Amino acid sequence: MSQELVTYIILGSKDRLSKVKKIRVDEHEQCLHLNFESEIEKTLDNLVAKAKGGIIVLLPPSSTPNQETREILKKISLVNVSAWGWFKFNKNRKNILQSLGKITTLISGVPSFEQGLYFSKRLYFSVGGVGSVGISPFSEISKRLQSRLDPQKPLAALSIRTKNLTLN
DSSP: OOSOOEEEEEEEOHHHHHTSOOOOOOTTEEEEEEETTSOHHHHHHHHHHHOOOSEEEEEOTTEEOOHHHHHHHHHHHHHTOOOEEEBOOOGGGOOHHHHHHHHHHHHHOOOOGGGOEEEEHHHHHHTTSSOOOOSSTTHHHHHHHHHHSOOOOOBSOOEEOOSOOSOO
8 A cells, every 4th residue: 555545634614623633644544624614615626636545534623533444444445446424423422412413314314514424536526526515514415425326334433522513
């Protein structure tokens, strides 16, 4: 392996991202920040196009996949097939909103922001990119990806180091 296989993109406002550290990555990973305040659709498309990884992972601020999940993402990238999915809910963060989010994810196939989202770069551009970003950042892109391919089984929950999972 001599290339980046996975690109992590941390989403947030400019102010929020200035307070968030990038994920420690190895030689097969890349970590970028995405300011969610300015022309998000165009900015995300450009960032994905410039990303070196074959798998793109969109993460809420102050969250990271565990080491085992990171290895799984690298293997998915190595196989070089179209794939997409999300992460399980974190069991340590139980609340009423999370319970509603689990039901919504189960019914609609749209992950909540706190779950994160991953997809292959090739699949992302084959569905025309992110589309429009509304109240739920992953709603439109999930629908587009699902129209092309069923999601993978959810990966292990993200490690979240904050109580504030908003973009601001």
